[in-house]
Amino acid sequence: MKTANLTAMLSAATLAFLHAASATAQTSDKWIIAEVAPLSGPAATVGAQLNKVARLWAEEVNARGGIKGKKVELITCNDEGKPEKAVACVRDALRQDAVMFFAHSLTASTRAMQSALTNGPLMIVASPNIVPAPDTFTFQVSPSDHHITVAIADYVQANKLKGLGMIAATDASGEVGVESAQKVFAERKLDLKLRRIDLKANDSSVQLASVAGPDVDLVYSSYSGGGAATVVKSFTNLGLTQPLVVSYANLSAAFIEVVKDVMPKRLLGTAIKSLVPDTMGDAATAKRAKEFMAAYEKKYGERSDMINLLGKMDVDVAEAVLTNVANPADNQAVKKFLESTPIESVQHLKFSPNSHVGLTEKDVVIVEYKNGGWVRAAPVGAR
Amino acid sequence: MNALSQTIISGLFGGAVYALLGIGLVLVYRTSHVLNLAHGESYAVAGITAAAATSHGLPLVWSIVLALVLSSLLSMALYRVVLGPRGHWPMSTLVLITLGAAFLVRGVLNAAIGPDPVSFAPLFRGPPLRILGGIIPLQGLMLIIFGFVLSLGAAMFLQHSRLGKQLLATAENPRAAQLLGINVERARLIAFGLSGLLAGAAAVLLVPLVSVDYQAGLSMTLRGFVAAAIGGMMPTRVVVSGFLLGIFEAAIGSYLGALYQDPVMFGILIVVAVWQSRMIRFGGARRA
Numbered sequence: 001m002k003t004a005n006l007t008a009m010l011s012a013a014t015l016a017f018l019h020a021a022s023a024t025a026q027t028s029d030k031w032i033i034a035e036v037a038p039l040s041g042p043a044a045t046v047g048a049q050l051n052k053v054a055r056l057w058a059e060e061v062n063a064r065g066g067i068k069g070k071k072v073e074l075i076t077c078n079d080e081g082k083p084e085k086a087v088a089c090v091r092d093a094l095r096q097d098a099v100m101f102f103a104h105s106l107t108a109s110t111r112a113m114q115s116a117l118t119n120g121p122l123m124i125v126a127s128p129n130i131v132p133a134p135d136t137f138t139f140q141v142s143p144s145d146h147h148i149t150v151a152i153a154d155y156v157q158a159n160k161l162k163g164l165g166m167i168a169a170t171d172a173s174g175e176v177g178v179e180s181a182q183k184v185f186a187e188r189k190l191d192l193k194l195r196r197i198d199l200k201a202n203d204s205s206v207q208l209a210s211v212a213g214p215d216v217d218l219v220y221s222s223y224s225g226g227g228a229a230t231v232v233k234s235f236t237n238l239g240l241t242q243p244l245v246v247s248y249a250n251l252s253a254a255f256i257e258v259v260k261d262v263m264p265k266r267l268l269g270t271a272i273k274s275l276v277p278d279t280m281g282d283a284a285t286a287k288r289a290k291e292f293m294a295a296y297e298k299k300y301g302e303r304s305d306m307i308n309l310l311g312k313m314d315v316d317v318a319e320a321v322l323t324n325v326a327n328p329a330d331n332q333a334v335k336k337f338l339e340s341t342p343i344e345s346v347q348h349l350k351f352s353p354n355s356h357v358g359l360t361e362k363d364v365v366i367v368e369y370k371n372g373g374w375v376r377a378a379p380v381g382a383r
Numbered sequence: 384m385n386a387l388s389q390t391i392i393s394g395l396f397g398g399a400v401y402a403l404l405g406i407g408l409v410l411v412y413r414t415s416h417v418l419n420l421a422h423g424e425s426y427a428v429a430g431i432t433a434a435a436a437t438s439h440g441l442p443l444v445w446s447i448v449l450a451l452v453l454s455s456l457l458s459m460a461l462y463r464v465v466l467g468p469r470g471h472w473p474m475s476t477l478v479l480i481t482l483g484a485a486f487l488v489r490g491v492l493n494a495a496i497g498p499d500p501v502s503f504a505p506l507f508r509g510p511p512l513r514i515l516g517g518i519i520p521l522q523g524l525m526l527i528i529f530g531f532v533l534s535l536g537a538a539m540f541l542q543h544s545r546l547g548k549q550l551l552a553t554a555e556n557p558r559a560a561q562l563l564g565i566n567v568e569r570a571r572l573i574a575f576g577l578s579g580l581l582a583g584a585a586a587v588l589l590v591p592l593v594s595v596d597y598q599a600g601l602s603m604t605l606r607g608f609v610a611a612a613i614g615g616m617m618p619t620r621v622v623v624s625g626f627l628l629g630i631f632e633a634a635i636g637s638y639l640g641a642l643y644q645d646p647v648m649f650g651i652l653i654v655v656a657v658w659q660s661r662m663i664r665f666g667g668a669r670r671a
Contacts, residue, residue, distance in 0.1 A: 202393075205392065207636070233592055237511055258502045
């Protein structure tokens with residue numbers, strides 16, 4: 001009886017081993033790309049937009065036979081914008097032999113992912129609030145929040161304004177924006193009137209009233225997500241006439257739809273140049289941007305937005321690594337490749353051994369919503 | 384612009400929302416002793432319905448009517464289908480069931496409209512009004528007026544009308560109420576329906592000034608709960624506490640900064656809870 005039990009246990013163990021070996025063999029036939037994104041929760045809008053681009057890319061790559069003969073398998077984990085869930089997603093993906101990560105979540109989640117991936121593999125980040133240290137395996141495709149703030153300060157100075165009023169949220173992203181603004185505007189000796197707003201506020205008239213006085217010619221809301229609509233609506237309801245600059249993450253058709261009934265006289269925004277391809281000097285890059293926008297619109301039946309463009313740069317970095325690095329699982333080889341090779345995407349991404357942020361303030365443009373689309377912003381006259 | 388006036392105006396916006404949501408929670412609690420954690424879902428359903436209906440070409444007024452009907456029906460369905468048949472279950476279990484219902488509605492809304500926030504045009508349009516150096520949009524003024532009238536009306540109805548007293552009796556002693564000829568099931572269904580209607584009213588008044596998404600419900604329930612708890616689950620007190628809470632919250636945001644709003648507000652809630660339990664121990668106030 002004991003012998004029979006032992007035989008059964010050994011058989012079961014052998015079967016389990018063979019099954020595991022077969023699973024590993026299947027895994028090695030494809031590139032496992034892990035995406036951590038908030039598909040529900042407060043940042044679901046951002047997560048869903050980035051996820052759409054990642055899925056589009058995986059489908060396109062697989063339709064043309066994959067990369068180096070291997071198909072791409074995108075495994076998306078919904079972290080709901082919660083750091084503890086993001087870390088659980090990372091652990092789960094590592095168990096599945098993920099060769100790289102797309103960090104498509106909020107600032108706090110992405111920071112938690114960084115801690116869990118200090119020894120690699122490659123993590124590609126799309127949030128401007130993260131500035132990866134050059135000794136890590138994390139690379140940032142967006143200009144940093146500091147770069148965006150410098151671009152705003154440049155615009156303020158180019159228009160001969162004395163400063164601006166700013167509204168920032170009370171969360172981690174808002175904190176990054178406040179730090180950047182206080183540093184950059186102090187360096188430029190520009191006036192900064194700053195107020196914070198709670199994420200669940202019904203009204204931002206009190207905050208706007210204190211930063212948008214008659215001596216202020218431009219107001220900036222770094223608040224992203226649905227709550228930013230509250231700022232825009234309160235701004236218009238107060239009858240304020242200054243141009244209002246909204247954040248990077250709000251340059252989408254969905255956001256315009258929410259505020260269309262109460263549009264400010266002039267709605268401006270911060271964007272990377274590829275959102276307005278005609279502002280780009282390089283014809284080839286502008287062409288890539290237009291081709292991506294067309295492919296996205298064909299697939300999803302909607303116009304692409306800022307978030308989609310950041311997602312496009314993410315997937316282009318991933319594809320460049322998978323195509324050009326002999327062993328994409330070799331973290332040092334991947335790091336060396338990215339630090340030495342510019343990546344051609346909807347904008348030129350250039351990392352270096354000293355900086356893992358691919359774009360700078362030169363890649364940022366201040367845009368304005370006109371006639372149903374975003375164009376380069378016209379000058380702001382000092383009042 | 385006068386900062387104090389603007390703070391009061393902003394506080395009244397928030398207060399109207401606190402009062403409307405708080406009185407809805409109290410209505411249900413005082414008739415069935417259930418803390419309905421799915422109360423805010425009626426707000427989310429109403430806001431999203433009105434936005435979706437207007438974007439599909441339905442006139443604004445009819446979109447609002449549809450939103451109010453659905454928010455009320457949702458609340459009634461929660462009682463009729465989920466809570467009513469399980470009335471003999473422990474109260475804590477019923478509260479958890481309402482939380483489950485809230486997540487179910489949230490999931491359905493996400494599947495139906497996606498994660499993007501939505502909004503719709505204000506029903507009351509016109510140039511903003513200037514009052515004592517503060518500025519208030521017409522829709523905002525209506526939010527304050529309707530918020531006050533509806534929440535106070537609901538409180539008065541509950542405390543002074545015959546039907547309101549019947550509703551209260553169903554919670555105090557359902558069996559005795561039934562013996563006196565009160566249809567307990569019907570009374571509770573009415574309470575849930577009214578509660579959903581008030582949450583829907585909060586949505587159709589507030590959403591044009593902000594936006595709403597599929598996950599707005601629970602945060603709205605929390606707001607209502609704070610007002611209801613501070614008001615000791617007493618109808619008229621909830622209206623007063625709701626408006627005072629809104630003004631106080633705006634004043635903290637205005638004079639101390641938004642970072643202090645949550646710690647101060649929840650600090651107040653704890654102090655009030657401790658004070659109320661002290662009163663109960665010494666035979667003072669009624670238990671919430």
